Amino acid sequence: MVTVSGKNVYQVVIIGAGPVGGRLATELSSRGISTLMIEEHAEIGRPFQCAGLVNPPAMKMVGLEDTILQNVDGALIHSPSGIMVPVGKDGRTRTHVVCRKRFDQGVVAQAMESGAHLWLLSKPIEAEVTDECVNLKVDREGEIVDLKCALLVGADGAHSWTRRYFKMGRPKEMMVGFQTDVSGLTGKDNWLEMYTGRDFAPGLFAWVIPTGNNTHRIGIWSRPQDLDGKSVEQCYNDLISHPLWSKRFENVKEIARYCGPVPCGVIRRPYKDRVMVIGDAAGMAKPTTGGGIGPGFRQIEAIIEKLAYCIGRDKLKSSNLSSVCKPFKSFKKEQDRARALRDLLVTIPDDDELDSHFRMFNRPEVLDLINKVGDIEHPVPLGMTLLRKVPEFRKLALKAGFKLLFA
Numbered sequence: 513m514v515t516v517s518g519k520n521v522y523q524v525v526i527i528g529a530g531p532v533g534g535r536l537a538t539e540l541s542s543r544g545i546s547t548l549m550i551e552e553h554a555e556i557g558r559p560f561q562c563a564g565l566v567n568p569p570a571m572k573m574v575g576l577e578d579t580i581l582q583n584v585d586g587a588l589i590h591s592p593s594g595i596m597v598p599v600g601k602d603g604r605t606r607t608h609v610v611c612r613k614r615f616d617q618g619v620v621a622q623a624m625e626s627g628a629h630l631w632l633l634s635k636p637i638e639a640e641v642t643d644e645c646v647n648l649k650v651d652r653e654g655e656i657v658d659l660k661c662a663l664l665v666g667a668d669g670a671h672s673w674t675r676r677y678f679k680m681g682r683p684k685e686m687m688v689g690f691q692t693d694v695s696g697l698t699g700k701d702n703w704l705e706m707y708t709g710r711d712f713a714p715g716l717f718a719w720v721i722p723t724g725n726n727t728h729r730i731g732i733w734s735r736p737q738d739l740d741g742k743s744v745e746q747c748y749n750d751l752i753s754h755p756l757w758s759k760r761f762e763n764v765k766e767i768a769r770y771c772g773p774v775p776c777g778v779i780r781r782p783y784k785d786r787v788m789v790i791g792d793a794a795g796m797a798k799p800t801t802g803g804g805i806g807p808g809f810r811q812i813e814a815i816i817e818k819l820a821y822c823i824g825r826d827k828l829k830s831s832n833l834s835s836v837c838k839p840f841k842s843f844k845k846e847q848d849r850a851r852a853l854r855d856l857l858v859t860i861p862d863d864d865e866l867d868s869h870f871r872m873f874n875r876p877e878v879l880d881l882i883n884k885v886g887d888i889e890h891p892v893p894l895g896m897t898l899l900r901k902v903p904e905f906r907k908l909a910l911k912a913g914f915k916l917l918f919a
């Protein structure tokens with residue numbers, strides 16, 4: 513950082529020191545680009561709103577294996593009437609469960625080790641974009657500070673100030689998630705559980721995730737339009753008291769509870785002159801699982817070389833950033849296709865239809881296919897294979913073809 517006429521000057525200011533802001537700050541500062549992260553909270557990784565699943569490719573990028581609480585080899589997926597489909601294989605890690613606080617802190621620490629600066633208890637109040645720079649007013653621990661940067665990046669989460677201030681639109685879907693940390697539950701080691709059913713998880717699903725030391729996370733997410741006036745908290749109560757599952761949850765003791773938004777649908781233009789948004793701020797979470805850390809990291813990986821080049825040459829007009837952000841178009845397409853298949857196979861069907869899907873999933877040859885082709889990161893190839901190869905799904909194939917064509 514340098515100070516010019518009383519202003520702090522950085523090449524890049526990132527609003528939000530979550531995992532995506534922290535990761536971008538590491539990549540920029542390790543390329544010699546002066547970077548400041550601005551975080552409104554007093555501490556990184558709080559408040560916590562996450563099931564803590566981090567996929568192996570994302571974990572490999574940051575090497576924070578010491579934050580893993582539990583590895584997960586598979587999922588036991590339950591239909592509305594209780595048909596259980598196991599997907600996965602013992603001993604083959606599909607995903608990791610992390611302590612989100614330690615994970616976020618680890619990512620941000622890496623950024624600082626690479627030379628990035630961090631201001632806690634700070635948030636932007638005003639921003640003005642000129643031909644030469646972005647002038648920012650920041651509330652830093654109650655004091656108003658002037659900042660100047662070449663590029664402003666919003667990595668400030670689902671309700672992004674940056675996205676709203678610069679009128680960049682809204683993600684296509686904004687799901688609501690609710691979760692508790694509990695003790696008193698037992699289950700298959702290294703396997704998570706998923707539960708479907710209109711009574712408690714309309715349109716999507718509920719989950720139980722082992723977090724080590726005999727603790728679990730129980731959560732639910734849904735689209736607001738499917739909730740029919742109910743809160744996700746009510747849905748959670750309906751799950752744990754459901755006639756089919758109440759025995760499963762009878763000894764649960766709650767340790768913590770939290771609620772949060774999940775934005776799924778990359779906004780059309782996540783950039784303007786000298787401004788861009790990434791991660792949840794740009795709507796990167798997956799419409800099939802709600803996971804946003806892996807997609808956010810992939811987003812950075814896809815643009816970093818070109819972005820660093822443009823910052824180095826001060827080519828940061830909307831037209832330059834449009835070219836930098838070109839890979840986001842294929843992410844958006846992938847999200848749209850995944851959403852179309854999710855709608856067809858999970859969100860739209862009523863409980864009877866879902867049950868009939870589960871009966872098909874549970875046949876040995878279909879399970880074999882799911883375990884071979886299934887990849888939670890890229891659900892479209894599996895969906896397409898099921899529609900092509902499972903005779904009973906073929907009647908859905910025409911609908912799917914139509915939806916995917918227009919997705």
Ligand SMILES: Cc1cc2nc3c(=O)[nH]c(=O)nc-3n(C[C@H](O)[C@H](O)[C@H](O)COP(=O)(O)OP(=O)(O)OC[C@H]3O[C@@H](n4cnc5c(N)ncnc54)[C@H](O)[C@@H]3O)c2cc1C
Nearest residue numbers: 528530531532552563564565669689772791792803804805
């Ligand atoms: C219930 C639930 C469960 C989830 N489970 C998973 C999961 O298992 N795996 C997964 O990958 N994803 C999960 N997600 C989604 C995941 O939490 C997000 O996709 C991920 O945190 C996105 O990272 P981010 O850095 O873009 O945004 P965030 O993690 O939201 O970070 C944004 C940061 O910006 C700060 N900030 C916001 N506004 C300002 C401001 N005006 N000024 C300064 N700072 C600001 C915030 O304090 C925060 O530190 C879940 C979400 C919910 C709600």
